[in-house]
Amino acid sequence: MKANNINRMTWMMIAGTVIVCAVLMNSCMESQKVAGKSGVQLWAENCQRCHNTPSPNTFSHEQWVTIGMHMQTRAQLTEKERDKIVAFLTQ
Numbered sequence: 001m002k003a004n005n006i007n008r009m010t011w012m013m014i015a016g017t018v019i020v021c022a023v024l025m026n027s028c029m030e031s032q033k034v035a036g037k038s039g040v041q042l043w044a045e046n047c048q049r050c051h052n053t054p055s056p057n058t059f060s061h062e063q064w065v066t067i068g069m070h071m072q073t074r075a076q077l078t079e080k081e082r083d084k085i086v087a088f089l090t091q
């Protein structure tokens with residue numbers, strides 16, 4: 001009975017490790033995909049999920065930087081993604 005319990009724990013730990021590895025590898029591939037995307041692509045894909053996308057000339061450079069920080073948390077973007085989008089919006 002005792003040995004059986006230990007066995008089960010071991011298998012659960014192995015399964016847990018495999019799942020964590022799969023998730024980590026997936027997120028790694030995900031960020032490589034993102035790295036290849038341009039600011040305009042990221043903007044088009046992320047910023048109209050919740051609302052119509054305001055055009056770049058709607059706001060000043062400073063305003064876009066602030067909005068970028070605000071919307072980064074809303075859209076769950078990485079800093080890189082946000083920087084690319086803000087660079088596109090302020091070019």
Ligand code: HEC
Pocket residue numbers: 043046047048049050051054066067070071072074075085
């Ligand atoms: C998860 C939903 C969501 C995503 C994704 C999102 N926004 Fe927003 N956005 C909102 C909401 C909600 C508001 C209004 C309330 C607020 O300001 O928090 C808003 C407001 C705005 C405003 C008005 C000014 C302001 O800061 O309040 C601008 C401009 C804007 N978003 C731009 C963007 C850009 C650019 C992106 C892409 C990087 C983006 N949003 C992605 C939800 C989102």
